[in-house]
Amino acid sequence: MSQEQRFDLVIIGGGPGGYVAAIRAAQNGLKTVCIDKRGRLGGTCLNVGCIPSKALLESSHHYEEATHSFVDHGIDVGKVKLNLDTMLARKDEVVAGLTDGIEGLFKKYGVEYVVGTGRIVDPETVEVETAGGKSTLKTDTILIATGSEVATIPNVDIDEERIISSTGALTLPKVPKSMIVIGGGYIGLELGSVWRRLGAEVTVVEFLDRIMPGMDVEISRRAKVIFEKQGITFRLGTKVTGAKVHKSKVTLTIEPAAGGTAENLDTEVVLVSVGRRPYTEGLGLEKVGIETERGFIPVDRHFQTKVPGIFAVGDVIPGPMLAHKAEHEGVVVADYLAGEPGHVNYDTVPGVIYTWPEIASIGKTEEQLKAAGTAYKVGKFPFSANSRARSIGEKDGLVKILADKDSDRVLGVHIMGPDAGTMIHEALAAMELGATAHEIAEMCHAHPTLNEAVKEAALAVAKRTINM
Ligand code: FAD
Numbered sequence: 502m503s504q505e506q507r508f509d510l511v512i513i514g515g516g517p518g519g520y521v522a523a524i525r526a527a528q529n530g531l532k533t534v535c536i537d538k539r540g541r542l543g544g545t546c547l548n549v550g551c552i553p554s555k556a557l558l559e560s561s562h563h564y565e566e567a568t569h570s571f572v573d574h575g576i577d578v579g580k581v582k583l584n585l586d587t588m589l590a591r592k593d594e595v596v597a598g599l600t601d602g603i604e605g606l607f608k609k610y611g612v613e614y615v616v617g618t619g620r621i622v623d624p625e626t627v628e629v630e631t632a633g634g635k636s637t638l639k640t641d642t643i644l645i646a647t648g649s650e651v652a653t654i655p656n657v658d659i660d661e662e663r664i665i666s667s668t669g670a671l672t673l674p675k676v677p678k679s680m681i682v683i684g685g686g687y688i689g690l691e692l693g694s695v696w697r698r699l700g701a702e703v704t705v706v707e708f709l710d711r712i713m714p715g716m717d718v719e720i721s722r723r724a725k726v727i728f729e730k731q732g733i734t735f736r737l738g739t740k741v742t743g744a745k746v747h748k749s750k751v752t753l754t755i756e757p758a759a760g761g762t763a764e765n766l767d768t769e770v771v772l773v774s775v776g777r778r779p780y781t782e783g784l785g786l787e788k789v790g791i792e793t794e795r796g797f798i799p800v801d802r803h804f805q806t807k808v809p810g811i812f813a814v815g816d817v818i819p820g821p822m823l824a825h826k827a828e829h830e831g832v833v834v835a836d837y838l839a840g841e842p843g844h845v846n847y848d849t850v851p852g853v854i855y856t857w858p859e860i861a862s863i864g865k866t867e868e869q870l871k872a873a874g875t876a877y878k879v880g881k882f883p884f885s886a887n888s889r890a891r892s893i894g895e896k897d898g899l900v901k902i903l904a905d906k907d908s909d910r911v912l913g914v915h916i917m918g919p920d921a922g923t924m925i926h927e928a929l930a931a932m933e934l935g936a937t938a939h940e941i942a943e944m945c946h947a948h949p950t951l952n953e954a955v956k957e958a959a960l961a962v963a964k965r966t967i968n969m
């Protein structure tokens with residue numbers, strides 16, 4: 502790259518927010534460059550997030566099926582042996598294939614890619630520090646998509662060996678005998694499940710009196726019972742006040758969240774999964790007058806910061822820290838810059854926890870509707886009454902639909918069950934189109950499918966289920 506070049510758009514960060522925006526901007530005819538310091542495109546999601554965790558969830562699920570449920574299907578595989586090295590290598594291969602794929606897409610669409618650290622000098626200038634030295638990019642617009650980093654807690658220092666973050670939990674070289682997971686949210690439950698399936702004794706210590714904050718409370722309570730049956734132990738309403746690393750164990754000090762007597766818990770490995778925080782280190786925000794709020798960059802409805810010409814998307818701005826939300830925002834910004842309309846409907850951003858069963862949610866929870874004083878109806882249908890779920894031997898879970906009491910419009914859908922993350926998209930389409938529960942119930946669903954449980958839950962809203 503020459504010392505100074507001019508672009509229409511400089512994007513800092515090549516994760517789901519940044520790389521997707523880059524491709525769409527290039528498709529829209531904008532001369533676009535994407536800078537990422539990681540050395541591999543795809544950001545947190547592809548490198549140390551969504552994809553490696555889902556690869557391990559899949560492999561560990563196969564392992565669990567081979568060790569526990571194949572026998573129910575009349576398949577005797579004898580003694581099953583875990584080859585963790587192969588499992589981890591497969592995960593790395595999946596990641597490499599996808600990150601290389603983005604580089605290919607950049608070439609295809611003519612996005613310039615620079616490996617380096619970007620710093621905003623002024624609204625028209627970004628300085629990039631690369632292995633080969635510094636260069637300056639001139640631009641009409643800048644998009645910040647620098648994502649997030651692991652949140653930490655006092656007195657629990659992550660070393661990525663004994664006290665690990667999600668990143669360390671994707672590369673543990675052996676299955677620990679025991680693992681204490683601090684935080685019962687997305688990462689704690691997904692990666693806790695991976696290592697539990699592979700043989701670790703997993704205890705989740707959660708500050709709140711429930712797991713999965715933000716999800717519908719009924720689903721969260723039922724999920725906890727299922728995870729307990731699978732062997733995970735929960736310590737709810739409990740806070741961690743310190744951690745001491747010894748030669749062969751880590752001692753965690755915990756106490757009731759409301760205060761009380763402290764207690765020590767010994768474990769081989771501690772996974773810290775208490776959330777993520779926006780990442781803006783070294784970006785030069787203060788120089789251009791952008792102030793963060795609780796670390797997040799405030800933006801308007803076009804994702805523009807208070808400085809004209811500087812935009813931001815993804816984990817670095819307020820909202821759920823999810824890859825598809827970042828991607829959607831990236832597309833909307835790239836279209837906006839090309840003069841095209843677009844918006845993100847935050848009421849219909851689905852959330853999926855990829856445990857087994859999966860837990861998927863869209864729209865309002867029952868608690869949110871109560872708090873808002875919205876009159877609603879509920880329809881529920883358990884997978885134990887769904888013929889496909891019974892055929893595949895996965896009877897745990899349910900579909901729960903919340904609809905407006907008067908208009909019958911669907912306000913929220915919560916699914917816990919096999920492949921709930923795929924099924925939730927029926928609810929997404931329905932809600933985006935403003936459908937009523939009756940309209941879902943009227944649609945002819947294929948038989949036998951798991952989605953018939955969605956139809957039955959919609960029928961249940963009007964107390965007209967057929968199979969229950
Ligand atoms: P990021 O993906 O964090 O990308 C930001 C990029 O910017 C990084 O590559 C970083 O190196 C780069 N960068 C930062 N500063 C600079 C700079 N100054 N110069 C150059 N480059 C810079 N979400 C889901 O929707 N589904 C999932 O299944 C899921 N699983 C997850 C599992 C784990 C273990 C974790 C940790 C997260 C998971 N997430 C999941 C969340 C998801 O990864 C994030 O929401 C998503 O990656 C956010 O995208 P982003 O583009 O905003 O930021």
Ligand code: NAI
Pocket residue numbers: 654683684685686687688689691706707708709712713714739740741773774775776777821822823852853854855
């Ligand atoms: P999280 O916000 O999902 O869960 C953190 C949990 O830790 C909460 O239950 C919280 O109450 C608890 N907690 C906070 N401080 C605590 C403390 N001191 N002691 C005990 N518990 C404490 O955060 P997590 O799991 O770290 O994941 C970060 C983010 O990454 C998620 O919020 C999500 O946005 C994203 N993610 C998404 C995934 C998906 O879409 N499937 C998978 C993994 C991560």
